Amino acid sequence: MKKDKIIYWVATGIVTAMMLMSGVMYFANPEIAAGFVKLGFPDYFRVELGAAKLIGAVALIVPQIPIRVKEWAYAGFGINFISAIITHFAIGDAKGTPMIFFLLIALVVSNIYLHKTKTAVA
Template sequence: MKKDKVIFWSATIVIALLEGVMPALTSHTELAKQGIRQLGYPDYFGTTLVVCKIVGVLALTIPQIPPRVKEWAYAGFVFNFVFATVSHLSVNGVNALSFFPLVILGILAVSYIYYHKLSIAKNR
């Protein structure tokens, strides 16, 4: 059980840092705005995305959040990573950066799997 908690929290903290803290601190920079524009999205989309990421990270990391809300947060991040990959492939073509969201999706999958392992163990 302890190993499962360590794996869950390690994966979830990586997601929280990459998808919550980092966007919150860097979304106002010109480089971040250029990245959104390069993909063909309007500036307000970047702001909306950052707000949704922060809310999603809070849902994943606060233990008192209901399981159904956590499920929606996980689903939202899956959509985010899949569509980010499609956007990068469409605009930038096939390169390593285009597949980086899928790497983060793998870390999210670890968090999700261990979230369920822990919730099953807790309900026994």
């Protein structure tokens, strides 16, 4: 049980830290804004995605948030990571994908161990 909690919190902490950092950078880094323009995305999409990352990260890390809400955050991050991988390959910039694959794996581990820790308690 203790091992499961440690695995859960490490995986969740990694995903949360990266999404908080990414979400903040979407607002603070002009290079990211320029990257969105280069990809042909409208600027409001960057703002929307940055806000979603911040909200999702909080949903994952706060223990009092209901599991149903956490599941939506997991789904949103999963879609985001898969879309980012596809986008990087589509523009010929595969060098950014290993970190995204790592985060996708950490997200899956976090989700699996969330359920393991919650069913063990019940």
